[in-house]
Amino acid sequence: QVQLVESGGGLAQAGGSLRLSxxxxxxxxxxxxxxxxxxxxxxxEIEFVASISWNGGSTDYTDxxxxxxxxxxxxxxxxxxxxxxxxxxxxxAVYYCAAAVGKYGTLRLRTEYNYWGQxxxxxxxx
Numbered sequence: 001q002v003q004l005v006e007s008g009g010g011l012a013q014a015g016g017s018l019r020l021s022x023x024x025x026x027x028x029x030x031x032x033x034x035x036x037x038x039x040x041x042x043x044x045e046i047e048f049v050a051s052i053s054w055n056g057g058s059t060d061y062t063d064x065x066x067x068x069x070x071x072x073x074x075x076x077x078x079x080x081x082x083x084x085x086x087x088x089x090x091x092x093a094v095y096y097c098a099a100a101v102g103k104y105g106t107l108r109l110r111t112e113y114n115y116w117g118q119x120x121x122x123x124x125x126x
Contacts, residue, residue: 002099003027004022004118007023008120012087013087013124014088021081022079033100034100035071036100037097042093049062052080068086088124094121098114
């Protein structure tokens with residue numbers, strides 16, 4: 001069973017930065033997984049944030065993250081990252097990473113992902 005563990009969340013001020021990490025374990029052929037980040041704010045549905053293809057060659061972002069967030073991956077470390085700059089209070093949410101088995105491109109739909117982490121809280125103060 002693939003396990004995903006997020007880290008790096010916490011409290012940041014508006015305009016600040018955080019870098020989230022998501023380490024995969026019990027996984028073979030990590031390079032054959034597309035990876036994504038989603039988030040869920042209080043009282044709202046979970047939403048897509050960013051996705052990265054199997055080799056990092058393609059990335060995709062939701063409009064609100066474009067230009068502020070950067071997704072990257074290190075297949076040797078089986079880790080995907082989400083660098084978040086120019087944070088806003090509306091970025092406050094629980095952030096989840098997800099893995100899509102056998103998918104090579106970027107993916108926006110939750111249903112495309114097979115494995116999910118437990119989430120890490122990000123709180124941005126104004």
